[in-house]
Amino acid sequence: MKKTQTWRVAMALAAWAFCASAWAQAVPKPKEFYFDEDRSTTRPVVVVSGQGDAVVDKLATLVQRDPRAVEARVQLGTLAISGGRRELGDQLYKAALESLSTSSQQYRQAAWNYGWALLRAGDPEQALHQWIALSGGRPATPNWLPPTLALTLWKLDRKEEAISWFGAAARTWPDQWGDPGNFATLLPDWSDDERAALAAVLAAYQANPPAWP
Template sequence: MFRATPFFVVAATLLAASACAPAAHAAEMIGACTIPQPISSFERLYLGADRDAHATRFDPANEQAFLDLDRRLRANPDDVDARITRGYALARRGERTLSAADYRRATKLAPHRTRIGWSEGWALWALGDPTCALNAWQRAGSLQGGDAFWLPYTLAMGYWAAGKKDVAIAYYHAAARSAPERFGTLEAMNTYTQRWAPDERRTMNDIASAAGVQPSSRFQPPNWLPWTR
């Protein structure tokens, strides 16, 4: 649990801001997202660097770090990266409404930052809502231009969890073609994801196995795997 004094100040501020939520974030807040149609090609190579999408290095269980982050945001409420960091950390603590409020504020301040939707997707996944995570990742991918290195494997995760396993496998194949050193073998994939949460790694292993990735030999994905609606 949060410490009462700073937390209630933060909570009151964020909840007040949530009254004017954009529709997409409002849906994510209550888990009402629908499974989107794929908007990115299964055939293309995803080689976009997207330096804005980088991992949040923050321990949600570290109370002092949370207090320091709250102070940082009180000093500068428009600190977008601090909003993103706290939004993700709040999600890891299960605080969905407060997390959504931070991401909503960050989006208002910097609507073209891909890191917001990318991070929010992982936050929603942590909250047990992969369908809303999928929507967030699609929005972020569209902002980036559609070839971000992270897009095929996050979409694979989202569609897999949503039950669209043929789509998930097609996106994994795209990830393996784009970055065989990361996704071409099970060893490579497990090395790349070694710092991910256990449920994230399990999902990736399930997809990779279904996609035909072998333990050691380099996987050669098909050039094209059609998706049947």
């Protein structure tokens, strides 16, 4: 009886794993180089400086007064997610993104910020969704994309893909991305843990660099 139950559990786990892998987001293969600067996308949205309830109150007032206050919604969404109010944060970001054209620069900035809020809230899968949506826009080869996707895929234990995406950064600027000592300068807004995770990707890449293409 116990043996039968064990097999049933094993089969259920196998089925779950198959479904999970089937639902894993498809990630495009990296291009050879990523030289394009994309500074207008990679800016944290800050409408009200500071911290604490006073900032939240000011942002909430801005949103209530003007439904088109997209940047206030984005910053408030980030604060909600980081403060453990994920549902509210998702609602604020969804409202902000739905009010923008997907081809607009403001949309790209909002989606980039949303991705980081999600990643730092422990949801790399949904962060990946936001950033993949930006991979086919303009600029075509943004330089932030390879290290960001490498980090996110590594956190999802999709290590082969993470190494492949890191390779795009290493091909583009081999003198910069070949040394983890450069990461603090290259990635000043990343946390120490995030840079350490990318250093692990670099080590795996150096141990067995994937061929291109």
